[in-house]
Amino acid sequence: MSDAAVELVGLSKSFGPVTAVDHVDLRIEQGEFFSMLGPSGSGKTTVLRMVAGFEQPTSGRVHLGGTDVTDRPPFARDVNTVFQDYALFPHMDVLTNVEYGLRVKKVLRAERRERAMAALESVQLGPLAARRPTQLSGGQRQRVALARALVNRPQVLLLDEPLGALDLKLRRAMQLELKQIQREVGVTFVFVTHDQEEALTMSDRIAVFSDGRIEQVATPAELYERPATPFVAGFVGTSNLLDGDAARALLGRTGSFSIRPEKIHLDPDAAPGQRTARGTVSDVVYLGSVNHYLVALDAGPTVTVLRQNLHGTTDQAMARRGETVTVGWADEHVIDLSDHPTEKEKP
Structure with a gap:
């Protein structure tokens, strides 16, 4: 029997004529911080x-710690869920909120x-127990x-976009805190x-979803550096996708390819293994520490x-709109999207 924390076998879910999940196979190891990433x-x-x-599969099985729990109700599964709406009881103090689940289970006072106090200390909120x-x-409510x-010591903790209600600065701070807490517990x-x-910030591995299926499962670095499909290349980070006539003209090859913006250089020095192309700067997007130059290639x-703001001024960067430029990239930074089998193509 598998000792994976979570294993999904042929999992599908339909709502009438709509297939929301289409034959998903997935294995999540014990102690992993695993993310499921994808658009709405x-x-x-x-x-x-x-x-x-909370939902019953149309077909397929759900295993937790090697046990088939597909037909078990939520309360009989060794998991807990944290939602975007934290659903804290406003009339209870923090400590009573945290111990509520134990109270339902009739754990002695x-x-x-x-x-409950140990759980609060683990998230650095012990001094606020009476609030x-x-x-x-x-961030504290989160x-x-x-x-x-x-506090219920679940085998698996499920988190459904729990940071979505926070502002950007707090969300980034909580990303690091959440990963640290996961390592500690x-x-x-x-x-x-x-x-x-x-x-990318928190995960050990990530599954990228599209149209009810998994496009790719990989570590953050693998996902960014070696996307398996055009969808992954475009969804994870920013990518320049080249195919058809453009691929033939710029790369001398047919197929689908990707080049990350930071791997393309403006006004490059000539170097072996580097390709260049001429174009016109159609726009410059100021993003603080970096600028994004949109270059319409001939x-x-x-x-x-992408170019870091190490030299010059923002005005100088903006003044390059309409300028004819040369861009260059190394062959080694061109990602061939047909090189890797996708999760959809695997048997």
């Missing part, structure tokens, strides 16, 4: 709900208080919800998000070139 409607949240037991949720910041889920985290930066496509 890609099937990732439906998969999470089937793991939690002394033990549940001890365990009400309305007296906490958004950590209370996390402590409430962890050692529980398997299954995290659902549509934000590729979140997934060969047809428009490519995005």
Whole structure:
């Protein structure tokens, strides 16, 4: 029997004529921080709900720790879920919120208080145990919800876009905190998000979903550096996709290819193994530490070139709109998207 924390076998879910999840096979190891990434409607949240037991599969099986739990109700599965809406009880203090699940399980008062305080300490909220949720910041409420889920010592913690309600700065801070907490407690985290930066920042591995199926499962670095499909290349980070006549003209090859914006250089020095192309700067997008130059190439496509603001001024960068330029890239940085079998193509 598999000892994976979560294993999905041929999992499918249909809502009438709509297939939300289409024959998903997935294995998540013990202690992993695993993310399911994809746009709205890609099937990732439906998969999470089937793991939690909130949705029943149309076909396929769900295994937790080697046990088939497909037909078990949510309360009989060793998982807890943290939602975007933390659903804290406003009339209870933080400590009582955290120990509520233990109270339902009829854990003795002394033990549940001890365990609830330990869970609060693990998320650095011990001193705030007596406060009400309305007296906490958004990030603190998020950590209370996390402590409430962890206090039950689940085998797997499911997180359904729990950072979505936070502002950008707090969300980035909580990404690092969440990963640190996961390392310390050692529980398997299954995290659902549509934000590729979140997934890249926190995950050990990521499954990219599209149209109810998995496009690719890989580490963050593998996903970014070696995307398996045009969808993954375009969804994870920014990518310049070249195919058809453009690929033949610029690369001398047929097929589908990707080049990341940071791998393309403006005004490059001539070097062996480097290709160049002429074009016109159609726009410059200022992003603080970097600028994105949109260059309409004479060969047809428009490519995005990322350049750090190390020299010159923003005005000088903006003044390059309409300028004729040369861009260059190394052959080794061209990703052949037909090189790797996708999850959809695997038997």
